[in-house]
Every structure is written in structure tokens, then in C-alpha cells.
Amino acid sequence: MEYKRILAAFCALVMISLPSLGRAQDRAQALLQELLQAETEVAAQRLENQIISEWSKSGSASMDLLLKRGRDALDVKNTAAAIEHFHALTDHAPDFAEGWHGLALAYFEAERFGPAMDALEHVLALNPNHFAALRGVGAINERVGKTGLAYRAYEKVLELRPHDPNVEKAMERLEREAIGITL
Secondary structure (H helix, E strand, C coil): CCHHHHHHHHHHHHHHHHHHHHHHHHHHHHHHHHHCCCCCHHHHHHHHHHHHHCCCCCCCCCHHHHHHHHHHHHHCCHHHHHHHHHHHEEEEECCCCHHHHHHHHHHHHCHHHHHHHHHHHHHHHHCCHHHHHHHHHHHHHHHCCHHHHHHHHHHHHHHHHCHHHHHHHHHHHHHHHHCCCCC
């Protein structure tokens, strides 16, 4: 009998969380459309911050806490702790793209590019418009000498998030190697 009550309470909690998660995703989609129309770098950055805030809403207070702990660990350069928190998050919420993105960032900081790329693939499978994950794909490919792939990833970033000066500089840096020069 106790088991049924616990299960019913858990199901109710999940059902309550689902509508808010859906609203966050809808809000993120609307903000992405605004981002495409951003006319300045400042406007684009403001919208990017709002989008990331929406993407960071898992619908579960426990998962949001793991995300925060992982990000806090990254902020203080405690990569091992960040990896642990993000692993726990992706184990418990495998469909939460932001958990995978955090794991990718932690692996990137640890210079473990293979696992970072694997985590980025999870992000992009769950959220193909995740411009920060695409930036990560570009950065990893650039680091390992795959300039053509890096350049194409950065192009996709600018399609989703215009006015990204770091990506624009990276593309300028890679342009000759990635697409060659015309004579």
C-alpha cells in the first residue's frame, strides 16, 4: 500500500513538472526566432542568455540542483567534481540536453575531447539548435586539426546566433585552411 502512495505521489510530481518544461521549451523556441533577427551583438547576447536560462529548466528541482552544482564546480575549475555532477545528471535525466552540454564543457576543460564530442552529439540529438554545443563542436575540431569541420560548425553557429565575435574571429582564422584561397 505504501508503495502505491509513493508511486502516485511521484507520478503527480512528474505530471506537474511536464507542463512547465513544455512552456520553457516553447519560450526558448520563440526566443530563438528573435535571436535570428537580432541586429546587434548586445541584443544577441541578451537573447542568448534568456535562451540558455530556458534550456536550463529541467522540470525537476533535483536535476536543476545537479546542473547548478556542475556549473559551480566548473566555475572554480574543479573539473573532476563537475564531471561527477554532470554524469549524475545525465544518468538521471538522459533527455535533458543541458546536462549533456555541461558534461561536454567539463570534458573539454579536462582536455578529454573524445568524451566531450560524444556529449555534444547527445546535446545536438536532443536540441539541434543548441548554438553553444555547435560552438563546442567547432572548438574541438579546431583543436584536433579538423579545420573544415570546425569551419562548418562555426557557420552553423552564426546561422542560429548572429553577431558572435568569437566565432567570427575563429572563422577568419580558419578560412584559408578550411575553404582555401582563390587565385
